[in-house]
Amino acid sequence: xxxxxxxxxxxxxxxxxxxxxxxxxxxxxxxxxxxxxxxxxxxxxxxxxxxxxxxxxxxxxxxxxxxxxxxxxxxxxxxxxxxxxxxxxxxxxxxxxxxxxxxxxxxxxxxxxxxxxxxxxxxxxxxxxxxxxxxxxxxxxxxxxxxxxxxxxxxxxxxxxxxxxxxxxxxxxxxxxxxxxxxxxxxxxxxxxxxxxxxxxxxxxxxxxxxxxxxxxxxxxxxxxxxxxxxxxxxxxxxxxxxxxxxxxxxxxxxxxxxxxxxxxxxxxxxxxxxxxxxxxxxxxxxxxxxxxxxxxxxxxxxxxxxxxxxxxxxxxxxxxxxxxxxxxxxxxxxxxxxxxxxxxx
Numbered sequence: 630x631x632x633x634x635x636x637x638x639x640x641x642x643x644x645x646x647x648x649x650x651x652x653x654x655x656x657x658x659x660x661x662x663x664x665x666x667x668x669x670x671x672x673x674x675x676x677x678x679x680x681x682x683x684x685x686x687x688x689x690x691x692x693x694x695x696x697x698x699x700x701x702x703x704x705x706x707x708x709x710x711x712x713x714x715x716x717x718x719x720x721x722x723x724x725x726x727x728x729x730x731x732x733x734x735x736x737x738x739x740x741x742x743x744x745x746x747x748x749x750x751x752x753x754x755x756x757x758x759x760x761x762x763x764x765x766x767x768x769x770x771x772x773x774x775x776x777x778x779x780x781x782x783x784x785x786x787x788x789x790x791x792x793x794x795x796x797x798x799x800x801x802x803x804x805x806x807x808x809x810x811x812x813x814x815x816x817x818x819x820x821x822x823x824x825x826x827x828x829x830x831x832x833x834x835x836x837x838x839x840x841x842x843x844x845x846x847x848x849x850x851x852x853x854x855x856x857x858x859x860x861x862x863x864x865x866x867x868x869x870x871x872x873x874x875x876x877x878x879x880x881x882x883x884x885x886x887x888x889x890x891x892x893x894x895x896x897x898x899x900x901x902x903x904x905x906x907x908x909x910x911x912x913x914x915x916x917x918x919x920x921x922x923x924x925x926x927x928x929x930x931x932x933x934x935x936x937x938x939x940x941x942x943x944x945x946x947x948x949x950x951x952x953x954x955x956x957x958x959x960x961x962x963x964x965x966x967x968x969x970x971x972x973x974x975x
Contacts, residue, residue, distance in 0.1 A: 784856055791899070792824070818841045823910075839851075
């Protein structure tokens with residue numbers, strides 16, 4: 630699209646007089662050129678390398694009807710492979726049905742956004758640094774959440790683990806209060822739990838939502854059991870609900886008083902690995918102060934994706950982009966970006 634057809638160009642093409650000054654034709658030509666360069670960078674056509682990457686992902690089924698009888702059906706104008714479903718007759722490309730479906734900003738723009746997000750930037754600063762609108766950053770974050778759902782399912786600490794619970798409080802307006810208006814102390818229903826675990830040798834971790842308030846034996850089993858190997862060595866605190874977990878999975882290990890452990894140096898503290906994980910998790914969540922509690926598991930998924938290998942941020946971006954091409958989901962802006970959702974993301 631040329632800049633003359635872009636409605637935003639009116640912001641710089643007709644300048645009002647300010648304090649008796651006007652913008653000369655030389656300045657306007659410079660600004661027009663700079664704007665055109667910026668606009669075309671943000672709306673660049675897919676490069677040959679990008680198209681080649683798209684074409685590596687040959688779909689196994691039709692994104693419209695799920696039919697597996699598909700054939701190649703030429704190419705699009707930019708060289709992306711086109712396919713046709715023999716069942717429903719509709720055509721599609723490798724990006725159809727992914728978060729890149731009908732993209733206007735090229736997927737390469739995601740790389741910078743993800744690099745900032747993986748460095749604990751807020752969504753607002755990640756979008757701003759990438760020269761996108763705040764609403765674009767919030768919309769892309771919801772897409773990130775969608776891609777990462779289920780990515781913790783394969784995580785099982787089979788040999789050793791340190792486990793503990795992490796909690797966050799409901800935001801003030803949503804929190805339950807006593808008759809006198811004060812907030813209840815302790816592990817009330819105002820606190821949302823995450824069951825967390827980490828292998829102290831490999832540093833691989835998991836974090837899954839475990840409901841509200843005091844942890845019950847049943848919730849403990851549902852949260853931890855899928856992520857701990859049977860017979861594993863597990864270090865934990867004196868939480869009583871952990872007993873059901875040990876009985877069910879045949880775990881063995883040691884328990885410690887977390888309050889007494891606080892006085893120990895890091896190298897001497899048997900709970901240090903999980904405490905360190907919680908410290909980073911707290912910093913991560915505090916960088917997103919307006920996070921919607923209903924999306925708590927999504928935030929945990931993002932944190933664990935950042936925490937676990939690969940450690941190199943560029944490799945992590947590449948891994949995410951591959952996951953995105955394999956995640957068949959379409960998310961339209963108008964369907965998910967209501968005012969309440971946008972405000973909740975922060």
